[in-house]
Amino acid sequence: MTRRVLITAGANGIGLVMAQAFADAGDRVWVTDVDAAAVAAVPSGIRATCCDASDEAAMITLFAAIADDWGGLDVLCANAGIKGPTAGIEDMDLAQWHACLAVNLDGAMIAAKHAARMMKPARSGVMIFTSSTSGLYGTPFRAPYVAAKWGVIGLMKTVAMELGPHGIRANAICPGSVNGPRIDRVIEAEAAAKGMTPDAVRQGYASGTAMKQLTDPEDVAAMALFLASDGAKMVSGQALAVDGMTYNVDP
Known part of the structure; x- marks a missing residue:
């Protein structure tokens, strides 16, 4: 069966790899992203809208378009997120805190709210939230991101x-x-905050996993495909790490 799939922040990074994986599986895919250039470059066959996931008015317009064009939604991947500031708690800027939670947590709630309104009448659907191992263990110097990602897990469990x-x-x-531009920026910021070299921080992240390597975005996309499949029909309310077994969260 061809699924109708919406992925927020789907024109870049993990989201784009997810989008391509669902499209390759024969699904209809619609992505949103705030990056207009990335939206314009989304591969043909994937629908794309420039939209801020934390802007409820814009998301209402998006869901109305999905209802008009597709008549429903089978899979939501609430993937929008930003890294937020890197700083000790004593130096945390409240405006940056709010901005991080707005995208990572408010955006997930808004997407789930309007997806639920489409899925409930059909009595079927799958919601996949992108959290983080930071939402399982915490990460030093990343308080807003960590708080948001813990919140995403709580939101997911309640929705389930x-x-x-x-x-x-x-x-x-x-x-x-996850390998890619975002972790490169995180590593650079953390290296500056800790007085380390980026290479040392990167090696710390890798050595803190049982597999001794960073995750690839394709690994995350594979988990999304599984969770959206009938093979996962009794999997719900779970926070599933795709991380090579992280055991040291302070590289």
Whole structure:
């Protein structure tokens, strides 16, 4: 069966790899992103809209378009997120704190809210939230991001409880450090905050996993495909790490 899939922040990084994986599986895919240039460059066959996931008015317009064009939604990947500031708690800027939570947590809630309104009448659907291993363990110098990603897991579990009786499943993927431009920026900021070299921080992240390597975005996409499949029909309310088994969260 061809699924109708919405992925927020789907024109870059993990989201784009997810989008391509669902498209390759024969699904209809619609992505959003705030990066207009990336939206314009999304591969043909994937629909794309420039949209801020934390802007509810814009998301309402998006869901109305999905309802008009597709008549429903089968899979939501609430993937929008930003890294937020890197600083000790004593130096944390409140405006930056709020901005980080707005995208990472408010954006997930807004997407789930409007997806639920489409999925409940159909009595079926899958919601996949992108959290992080930071939402399982915490990460020094990343308080807003960590708080948001813990919040995403709590949101997911509550959504799973509320919507399970309506045939809707919800789970969260918790990637570890994923290869790509975002982790490069995180490593550079953390290196500056700790007085280390970026190479030393990167090696610390890798050595803190059992697999001794960073995760690839394709690994995260593979988990999303599984969670959206009938093979996961009894998997709900779970926060699933895709991280090579992180055991040292302070590289």
